[in-house]
Amino acid sequence: MLGIAIVEDDRDHAVLLESFIRQYAAERCIPVSVRLFHDAVTFLDQYAAEYQIVFMDIMMPMMDGMQAARLLRQKDDLVVLVFVTTMRQYAVQGYEVDACDFLVKPVTYPEFALKFTRILSKVPTQVPGSEVFLKTENSFVRLPSRDILYVEVKGHHCIYHTVGGDYRRYQTMKSAEAALPADSFARCNNYLLVNLAHVSRMDGMEVWVGTVTLPVSYPRRKAFADAVARYMERQNQ
Incomplete structure (x- = not known):
């Protein structure tokens, strides 16, 4: 089971991104579990290292995505991190926290599918139950x-x-x-x-x-x- 977290304060976009993930997974018979968080504080407070991929919006209230990503890396340095942003230049900062890729809003499904294929190649493979x-x-x-x-x-x-x-x-x-x-x-x-x-x-x-x-x-x-x-x-x- 591929565990994915979406940290996004825009609820409509969070739901859209989840639908893209589930569509991609259904087309390729990939079992997935997706959980939505609408602010970074709640995400970090409840974080358990059960996700293989985290989609993180950069512009959020209370705590922005870059600050949240730095704290996330203190908890988990293996999870694949993907930034979601409205401005491409913000994504460059992702190298500081070893972000795998970024999505620029508004995201279309063809663009998402192309990116997600690359993102999946970065997920460490392991035998179920090995950790x-x-x-x-x-x-x-x-x-x-x-x-x-x-x-x-x-x-x-x-x-x-x-x-x-x-x-x-x-x-x-x-x-x-x-x-x-x-x-x-x-x-x-x-x-x-x-x-x-x-x-x-x-x-x-x-x-x-x-x-x-x-x-x-x-x-x-x-x-x-x-x-x-x-x-x-x-x-x-």
């Missing part, structure tokens, strides 16, 4: 799934225990599990999701993950043991 995007209290983290040891749910939060430290995120275990590759992660009980790549041993009702020993519940023991066995078989092929 998870975590919004913590003070930052956003792109976390390679291979670095996760296990995920633990406590209350309404999931704690990602990784080789580089722990990260806490407000979410359900179900949503955490859905974001990770099913052939590499399995639950050993209702509150622990284990990266099978880091399993070194399983004995009875316990599993060794890295340097930590985790409990295996009886209802999940067979399914978890089968998942470990399948994973090891694939690695030995």
